Amino acid sequence: MSNSAGIATSFKTELLNGVHAFGATVVRAGTTKDVFKAALFLASATINAATTAYSTTGEVTGTGYTAGGVTVTNATAPSASGTTAIWTPSAAFAWTTVTLATAFDAVELYNSTQGDKTVAVFTFGSQTVTAGNFSLSMPVNDASNALLRIS
Numbered sequence: 001m002s003n004s005a006g007i008a009t010s011f012k013t014e015l016l017n018g019v020h021a022f023g024a025t026v027v028r029a030g031t032t033k034d035v036f037k038a039a040l041f042l043a044s045a046t047i048n049a050a051t052t053a054y055s056t057t058g059e060v061t062g063t064g065y066t067a068g069g070v071t072v073t074n075a076t077a078p079s080a081s082g083t084t085a086i087w088t089p090s091a092a093f094a095w096t097t098v099t100l101a102t103a104f105d106a107v108e109l110y111n112s113t114q115g116d117k118t119v120a121v122f123t124f125g126s127q128t129v130t131a132g133n134f135s136l137s138m139p140v141n142d143a144s145n146a147l148l149r150i151s
Contacts, residue, residue, distance in 0.1 A: 012085030012150040016078030034113035038093040038136075039069030043103040043126050054108060054116040063131075064098035072109065076141060078148075086146035094135040103128055107136060109147075120148065 014020055018034070037054070041047050045058025056067050073091035080086065093107060105126045109119040127134065139145040 006083070009080045009083045009085065012083075013078050013080045015150065016085050016087050016148065033074055034111050036072040036074055036089075036119065037069045037110055037112045038072055039067075039108050039110070040065070040095070040100070040104050040134075041106040041108060041121075043105040045106065047106055047108055047121050049121065051108065051118045051121055053118055054110040054112075060100050060102065060104045062098055062100040062102075062129075065095060065100060068112070069093075069107075070095060071112075079141075081143035081146075084143040084146075084149050084151040086141055086143060086149055088138050088141035088145075088147040090138075092135040092137045094133065095129075096133045097131065098129055098134060099131050100127075100129045100134070122147075 011020070039054060040060040041058050042060055047058060054068070059067060059069075061067075070093055072089045072093065075090035076088055078085060078087040103126045106121055106123045108121050111117045111119060122136075124136070139147060141147075143149065143151070
């Protein structure tokens with residue numbers, strides 16, 4: 001058997017758990033989970049992989065919607081499947097009894113504990129909601145479908 005190069009699967013999972021800090025910018029004194037939030041953005045907004053922090057610029061507004069979005073239910077610990085580190089929230093992102101009349105097509109997942117730093121932006125088909133509920137179901141938490149996958 002020969003050697004092969006690669007990033008350790010355990011390291012990928014540990015990244016999702018906040019174990020490693022290569023820079024001196026974050027000091028972790030506790031062992032509690034950070035709070036993550038999900039905010040909806042207008043189809044006319046410009047958020048993407050270059051977005052570094054949550055901002056209300058381009059965020060939806062409407063009856064029943066609170067700026068900053070909803071708190072993500074985070075009961076599923078990061079894990080590994082094969083050589084891929086994975087994490088999926090344990091519940092849908094849900095907004096109830098909202099009216100969002102202007103088209104929206106993106107959700108930003110961000111870490112509100114760590115200065116509102118962006119984790120990821122996800123897009124979907126353009127939507128509007130009138131006095132109704134809107135939810136984004138979470139995918140299966142596996143190497144092919146998890147919301148966050150580091151392979």
